[in-house]
Amino acid sequence: MTIGIGGAGSKIAARLDPNATIVNVSESELNKVQAGQRILAVIHAARGQFRGSRKTPQIGRDAYLSIKRELLTLIPGSTVISSTGGGTGNGITAAILADLATADHIPPQEKTLFILVLPYAKLEPAEYIKNTIDFLQTALSDAIDSGNTGNIVLFSNLMKFESRLSEESYNQMLVDSLRVFLAIPEKNDTLKLLDGHIDFEDFVLYTSKSYFNHFTYFDFDPEVSFAKQFEVNHNPLLLPPEAPIEALFLLEVPPGGDPTSFYHILEFFAMKNVAPVYSVVEQPAIKKPFVTVSLLYSRKPAELLDDFNRVSEEHAKAKVRKSLEQQVSLPKLEVSLETEVKRVAKQRGGTESDILVVLRRLGKL
Numbered sequence: 001m002t003i004g005i006g007g008a009g010s011k012i013a014a015r016l017d018p019n020a021t022i023v024n025v026s027e028s029e030l031n032k033v034q035a036g037q038r039i040l041a042v043i044h045a046a047r048g049q050f051r052g053s054r055k056t057p058q059i060g061r062d063a064y065l066s067i068k069r070e071l072l073t074l075i076p077g078s079t080v081i082s083s084t085g086g087g088t089g090n091g092i093t094a095a096i097l098a099d100l101a102t103a104d105h106i107p108p109q110e111k112t113l114f115i116l117v118l119p120y121a122k123l124e125p126a127e128y129i130k131n132t133i134d135f136l137q138t139a140l141s142d143a144i145d146s147g148n149t150g151n152i153v154l155f156s157n158l159m160k161f162e163s164r165l166s167e168e169s170y171n172q173m174l175v176d177s178l179r180v181f182l183a184i185p186e187k188n189d190t191l192k193l194l195d196g197h198i199d200f201e202d203f204v205l206y207t208s209k210s211y212f213n214h215f216t217y218f219d220f221d222p223e224v225s226f227a228k229q230f231e232v233n234h235n236p237l238l239l240p241p242e243a244p245i246e247a248l249f250l251l252e253v254p255p256g257g258d259p260t261s262f263y264h265i266l267e268f269f270a271m272k273n274v275a276p277v278y279s280v281v282e283q284p285a286i287k288k289p290f291v292t293v294s295l296l297y298s299r300k301p302a303e304l305l306d307d308f309n310r311v312s313e314e315h316a317k318a319k320v321r322k323s324l325e326q327q328v329s330l331p332k333l334e335v336s337l338e339t340e341v342k343r344v345a346k347q348r349g350g351t352e353s354d355i356l357v358v359l360r361r362l363g364k365l
Contacts, residue, residue, distance in 0.1 A: 001019075001020075001021060001074060001077070001078040001079070002016055002017035002019075002020040002021070002078065002079050002081065003020065003021045003022070003023065003071075003074060003075060003078050003079065003080045003081070004020055004021070004022040004023065004033075004035070004080075004081045004082070005022075005023045005024075005080060005081070005082040005088065005089045005092050005093050006023070006024060006060070006082055006083055006086055006087075006088035006089025006090070006092070006093075007024065007026075007029050007083075007086065007088065007089070008082070008083035008086070008089060008117055008171075009022075009023075009080075009081040009082035009083055009089045009093075009117070010022035010023070010024060010029075010030070010033045010035065011033055011167075011171055012081050012115070012117070012171050012174055012175060013035070013079075013081045014033050014034060014035045015171055015172065015175045016081070016175045016178060016179070017036075018034070018035075018036065019035075019036035019037075020035050020036055020037075021035065021036060021037040021038075021039060021074060022035040022037070022038055022039070023038075023039045023041060023067065023071070023088075023092060024038075024039075024040065024041065024088055025040070025041045025042075025043050025059065025060060025063045025087075025088050025092075026088070027040055039067055039070065039071070040067075041060070041063035041064060041066055041067045041088075041092060042063060042066035042067075043059060043062070043063050054087060055085075055086055055087045055125070055127045055128070055131065056087040056091075057086075057087050057090040057091035057094060057131055057134070057135070058087075058091060059087050059088075059091060060087050060088045060089070060090060060091015060092045060094075060095070061091040061092070061094060061095045062091075063088075063091070063092065064091065064092045064095035064096070065095075068095070068099070071092075071096065072096075072099065075096060075112045076106070076110035076111075076112065077109055077110050077111070077112070078112055078113075079112070079113045079114075079115060080093065080096070080112055080113070080114050080115065081115040081116075081117075082114070082115070082116060082117070083116070083117040083118075083119075084116055084117065084118055084119070084128075084131060084132040084135045084136070085117075085118070085119040085124060085125075085127075085128030085129070085131050085132055086128065086131065087131070090131045090132075090135050093114070093116075093135075093139070094135055094138070094139035094140075095139075096112075097114075097139040097140060097142070097143035097149070098139055098142065098143070100112070100143050100146065100148040100149060101139075101142040101143045101145070101146040101148060102146070103146075103148055105148075106148045108204060108205050108208035109204055109208070111148070111149060111150035111207070111208035111209075111210075112149060112150050113150040113151050113153070113207050114149060114150065114151070114152045114153065115153045115155065115178065116140075116152060116153065116154055116155065117155045117156075117157065117174070118132055118154055118155065118156050118157065118239070119132055119157050120156065120157040120158045120160070120161045120162075122158075122161075123161045124157065124161070140152070143210075144210045144211075146210075147210050148210070149210045150207050150208045150209070150210070151206075151207045151208075151209060151210075151211060151212070151213035151296065152210075152211070152212050152213065153178075153212075153213050153215075153238065154212060154238060154239045155174055155237055155238055156237070156238065156239055157170075159173075159236050159237055173237060174237060177215075177235065177237050180215075180217050180292055181215040181217075181292060181294065184198055184203060184248070184250045184279075184292060185198055185199060185200045185202070185203040187250060187252070187281055187283075188250065188279045188281060191252070191281040191282060191283055192281060192282040193279065193280070193281055194253065194259040194280040194281060194282055195259055195262060195278075195279070195280035196262070196277075196278040196279040196280050197279055198248065198250060198277055198278065198279040202277055203248075206246070206248050206277060206294075206296075209246065209296060211245060211246070211296035211297060211298055212239075212241075212242075212296065212297050212298070213294055213295070213296055214234070214235060214238050214239070214240070214241035214294070214295050214297065215235060215238070215292065215293065215294040215295075216230075216233055216234055216235035216238075216292075216293060217233075217235075217290065217291065217292040217293070218233040218290070218291065219288045219289065219290055220251065220261070220265075220288075220289040220290060220291040221288075221289075222258065222261035222264060222289065225264075226264045226265050226267075226268040227268050227271075230268070230293065241295045241297050242297040242298075243272065243297060244269070244272055244274050244295040244296060244297055245274070245296050245297060245298055246274060246276070246277075246295075246296040247269055247274050247276035247277075247293065247294060247295050247296065248276055248277045248278065248293070248294045249262075249265055249276055249277075249278050249279075249291055249292065249293040249294070250278070250279050250280075250281065250291070250292045250293075251265065251278070251279070251280045251281075251289060251290075251291050252280075252281055252282075252283035252286060252289065252290045252291070252292075253280065253281075253282060253283065253289050254282075254283060254284070254286050254287050254288065254289070255282060255284055257282075257289055259280050259282075261289060262278060262280050265278070265291065265293070266278070
């Protein structure tokens with residue numbers, strides 16, 4: 001089952017799976033997306049169901065309580081798609097992760113695969129950055145430490161903003177990318193097997209591990225170093241990977257192609273002290289070898305939080321500068337106290353000398 005949470009998560013989930021279940025605190029937003037099932041999380045606040053969570057994760061966390069029992073029966077073995085910047089996706093997903101972190105041992109087939117979309121810190125609102133920092137440091141970190149999540153896939157909005165893509169186009173790119181990775185066991189099951197083996201059970205076991213997953217795919221040239229090919233073919237939609245702990249790959253070769261070229265890939269991973277799960281199949285629909293490869297790495301890159309914190313601070317400083325620039329500048333007035341004393345004395349009918357004597361005694365002149 002595919003579950004989309006919040007506005008962004010719901011749109012991506014429904015595009016990936018027409019039978020997806022989508023969750024939102026806004027009834028109007030929920031009704032904009034065609035899906036197999038809709039779940040409205042109740043907000044106990046005036047006009048809350050129409051205004052949504054307004055970039056406030058606490059609203060999402062509070063609303064989660066109204067659907068907690070229902071969601072906890074749906075997520076085992078499912079794929080959850082959410083963004084981390086807003087209020088609904090962040091809040092409800094964080095609450096789910098908190099429950100998973102305190103749950104008893106969860107068997108592999110019931111682990112949840114999390115697909116998370118991170119904001120692009122350089123261009124998106126400061127609230128999105130702060131929400132993401134809090135999410136990564138607390139809910140996600142605790143859940144991973146518990147070992148009760150499946151893989152975590154970290155998409156980034158960087159490419160969307162730098163390439164100036166529409167939301168619809170970018171969401172389709174995410175979905176197309178996910179489909180390549182998720183199709184691995186089906187291809188193993190339906191195409192002619194030449195070497196290795198990745199069935200559905202192998203794939204579930206792999207995706208049930210509480211690590212970050214960077215997957216990519218490209219035409220594979222056996223005459224060129226796999227390390228060089230992999231380096232220039234990282235998935236641009238995902239955060240770059242760190243050193244792998246585990247790996248998996250599917251090599252598709254055209255009819256009559258050399259199935260032994262997979263040894264080049266095995267040598268690459270052997271140098272990293274990783275023994276990957278792999279499969280080699282014959283693919284009649286292609287003319288060049290094609291490889292889909294996944295790396296699992298532990299924790300989140302430290303640079304990720306550093307970047308979010310740095311940009312968050314820059315946003316705050318920019319707001320202060322803007323606020324100061326908008327303040328009214330008062331002209332500097334040059335005033336002669338002696339002249340003012342004479343003017344006041346004249347208005348009140350007193351003598352200038354009397355007032356000047358008093359001021360001199362007070363040290364004002």
